[in-house]
Amino acid sequence: SKKIVIKIGSNTLANQDGTICKTFLQDLSKQISHLKDQGKQVVIVSSGARIAGVATLAKWMRKEDIHYKQALCAIGQVELMDAYRRVFEEEHIHIGQMLLTRDDFSDPHRTLNIRNTLFTLVDEGVIPIINENDTVSVEEIKIGDNDTLAALTTNLWNADLLILFSDIDGIYNKNPKTYKDAEFIEEVNNIDVLLKTIEIGTVNDFGTGGIATKIEAAKKVNNYGIPMILANGKKENILLKLLDGSEKGTVFL
Numbered sequence: 001s002k003k004i005v006i007k008i009g010s011n012t013l014a015n016q017d018g019t020i021c022k023t024f025l026q027d028l029s030k031q032i033s034h035l036k037d038q039g040k041q042v043v044i045v046s047s048g049a050r051i052a053g054v055a056t057l058a059k060w061m062r063k064e065d066i067h068y069k070q071a072l073c074a075i076g077q078v079e080l081m082d083a084y085r086r087v088f089e090e091e092h093i094h095i096g097q098m099l100l101t102r103d104d105f106s107d108p109h110r111t112l113n114i115r116n117t118l119f120t121l122v123d124e125g126v127i128p129i130i131n132e133n134d135t136v137s138v139e140e141i142k143i144g145d146n147d148t149l150a151a152l153t154t155n156l157w158n159a160d161l162l163i164l165f166s167d168i169d170g171i172y173n174k175n176p177k178t179y180k181d182a183e184f185i186e187e188v189n190n191i192d193v194l195l196k197t198i199e200i201g202t203v204n205d206f207g208t209g210g211i212a213t214k215i216e217a218a219k220k221v222n223n224y225g226i227p228m229i230l231a232n233g234k235k236e237n238i239l240l241k242l243l244d245g246s247e248k249g250t251v252f253l
């Protein structure tokens, strides 16, 4: 795979206390730098703005007002990008921020514009870091979760592979955090069959989409003939290991 989209979930990015995990980001930037040296191109879709916002302004945490939530994302997005910028700077790699909404994918004119921006950044060796623009996205007009945003981005960019990083090794027949005997599923060829055979458990901690949106994302990219891997982002060198086959996640083909 030459063109790879990597989605980082909130659970992967954050420590237990809600702060951004620096060692994870350092590890990630090193691996991406390595991939760039091999001639590969990478786009990141990253969650974590809300968590980073809460970590910065804890007193707002309990505010339920939608505008406070959006304001929290506005604050956290800066923290998030600052964390990315610092680690990529060490690798001498520039990053670019793209904040998108659902409209950007439904209006052909806007879609063309973001597509061109995306290609330009990547062609110039910059790593685009994409997130939903939560400051304009109220519930009704939201993409809603970054698994979907990552899938839309993958198709838009005509990527060769989508990797979703979460805090579990992949799909199991039931929630591995609840059931010790949950069985790992290595490969999925038929999503409809999968959905009939597994149990989708609840999401914990900072997660938003859960497993359902990850399976939906797989469906979206598989429709374009693009494979998706769901893997554990917390494992050391997981990105390189997935690509050389020494580590496994769940592969959707």
Ligand code: ADP
Binding pocket: 008, 009, 010, 011, 012, 165, 166, 167, 168, 170, 171, 172, 173, 174, 175, 176, 177, 198, 199, 200, 201, 202, 203, 204, 206, 207, 208, 209, 210, 211
């Ligand atoms: P992220 O924030 O990384 O995008 P989420 O927390 O939203 O991820 O979703 C992943 C979580 O879904 C896992 O931590 C796991 O507890 C839960 N889950 C529920 N059912 C399953 C299942 N059948 N297989 C794997 N994980 C599951």
